Amino acid sequence: MREILIVGGGYAGFYTAWRLEKKLRAGEARVTVVDPRPYMTYQPFLPEVTAGSVEARHAAVSLRRHLRRTRLIAGSVTEIRNADRTATVRPVNGPDQQLRYDTLVVTAGAVTRTFPIPGLSQQAIGLKHVEEAVAIRDRLMTAFDQAATLPPGAERRRLLTVTFVGGGFSGVEGFGELLSLATAMLKSYPELGMDDLSFHLVEARGRILPEVGDEPGAWVVRSLESRGAHVHLNTQLVSAEDGHVVLSDGTEFDSELIVWTAGNASNPVVQNHTDLPVDERGLLVVRADLRVGTDSDPVPQVWAAGDDAAVPDLASSVPGAHTVPNAQHAVRQGKRLAKNIVADLRGGRVRDYRHSSLGVVATLGLGRGIFQYKGLVIKGLPAWLMHRGYHVLAVPSWERKARVLAVWLTAAAFGRDLVSLASVQHPRDAFVARGIPQRTGENRESDPTAA
Known part of the structure; x- marks a missing residue:
């Protein structure tokens, strides 16, 4: 065989x-x-x-x-x-x-392409695997909990500052979705306001989303900026040591969350x-x-x-x-x-691979998206619905399609689930913190004080 x-x-x-x-x-x-x-x-x-x-x-x-x-x-x-x-x-x-x-x-x-930028390997998270996506969500939600206990100032600002490096599809979609989540979370945190959020998208080229045309790409920039984001074009990350971001355009700020999506190698x-x-x-x-x-x-x-x-x-x-x-x-x-x-x-004939693009579609956050097929450009809610429709059909197996669709329908009825499970990344912390020191030669079952 x-x-x-x-x-x-x-x-x-x-x-x-x-x-x-x-x-x-x-x-x-x-x-x-x-x-x-x-x-x-x-x-x-x-x-x-x-x-x-x-x-x-x-x-x-x-x-x-x-x-x-x-x-x-x-x-x-x-x-x-x-x-x-x-x-x-x-x-x-x-x-x-x-x-x-x-x-x-x-x-x-x-694999994710990286560069020898000071602090990058110590501070940044990628967005290529499920565990990275989960960690990004949990870190943002944990930052909200911490920031809500602080008075206005530099530390609160740092906790609520998010930096994405890379303006391709992965970076722009992740940036738009996380911005949408952060904006929605403000309703549950009366201590915080929109002015406390600081979202930065850094792209080395003069435009984002190179797969779409110049005008649709410019529209995406305007859309993100209208939602309070800062888009830095023709700009590179110079340093990220200790979470202090330095950009090539001279901008400097402290960022709790740095996400690296600057292409593949x-x-x-x-x-x-x-x-x-x-x-x-x-x-x-x-x-x-x-x-x-x-x-x-x-x-x-x-x-x-x-x-x-x-x-x-x-x-x-x-x-x-x-x-x-x-x-x-x-x-x-x-x-x-x-x-x-x-x-x-089997000794048969092999065929060449040929596929004409079906167009490109991107989500920019809940209810926002962009779609382009040749000269046809669709923006906003219709494009976002097309994005969800295409991908629920494209994900393998009917079982996965049903599960994803069920989550979307539940969220439409009851809203986002705003629970952070960051503690699962350190599952033994609670066990160790609650541990009771035992005397030599004793076991917990024989200790009458053990509850």
């Missing part, structure tokens, strides 16, 4: 394995997925997780629940040696092991620890049919898709264009990849 190894269980990897289970005959091949997390993160929901509009669990799709005939290994691939048809896997627990394969699928995904394993061909950006060289290699020099039985693959964009009129690294392409590439692998195994 052929061994198909899938490196990474994100969008492209999950959909490839999911479709392979449906298309492979019994005994035709065994599929193995290696990923350190037991779930696939539906990243478009992360901004709404930060605002509490989507439960954290509902943005995570269980691999074991949906990939019932796939072998799952909780670990990370640290090296790929295609010349030997082996991959080195570092499990969550235990020593490294070598996996042999006949067919390799690389869908490891990108190629996966280090793909870029530095494989003998597969990569381009100058560290992405795998991929043909239009998703095989690794070039038309003249393909790599046999090796495929790739998603954020770590430079997939030609056949739907673009720009020569040499590649598909943008987003969920829309990763999902469809995974589906096409599964069909091509099965066709190749």
Whole structure:
């Protein structure tokens, strides 16, 4: 039986394995997925997780629940040696092991791009995983509780200052959703006012949301600023030491919460620890049919898709264009990849990946959004409804769709759930704080004073 190894269980990897289970005959091949997390993160929901509009669990799709005939290994691939048809896997627990394969699928995904900015690694939180989104929400809500006990001043201002670095979709959506949450929370905190909030969005380029046109992008800036936000364009983060933010335009302020969403970088394993061909950006060289290699020099039985693959964009009129690294392409590439692998195994014809964009849509907070498809631009509530409608249909499995829709309907009827569970990040604190010292040689069951 052929061994198909899938490196990474994100969008492209999950959909490839999911479709392979449906298309492979019994005994035709065994599929193995290696990923350190037991779930696939539906990243478009992360901004709404930060605002509490989507439960954290509902943005995570269980691999074991949906990939019932796939072998799952909780670990990370640290090296790929295609010349030997082996991959080195570092499990969550235990020593490294070598996996042999006949067919390799690389869908490891990108990693968050960072820079050597003083204080960044100590102070900032990313927005690429569920736990990060939950931590951002809980930290903001904890800051509200603390600020409400303080008189107006510098410390209260610091607690209610939020800084997002990066004006792409992830940054703008997360920023807009968190601003919407903070504004709504003021109703429950009579001690605080809108003047106490200070939200900053920092972008190195002269515009935000590069996937939309200039005018829609400018409208988003005006919309955010009308809600009290500060948008710093053509500006970079210089320092974040001890939470003191210094920007290249000379602005300085103290910020309790710093979120880094300034783009992605190629996966280090793909870029530095494989003998597969990569381009100058560290992405795998991929043909239009998703095989690794070039038309003249393909790599046999090796495929790739998603954020770590430079997939030609056949739907673009720009020569040499590649598909943008987003969920829309990763999902469809995974589906096409599964069909091509099965066709190749059976000696059939593989097809090129071609997908014309369905447009781009972004949430800017509850009831606010923007949608663009070519020259058509929709703003405000209609765009926000389109955003929710598209993503509730796009999230995998009917079970997840039903759960997300139920949360949205409940929130529409009863409002936001404004409960912080920051303490779950330190589950033993309460236990240790309430512990009763025991005398040597005694146990709690024999102590008559124990209650």
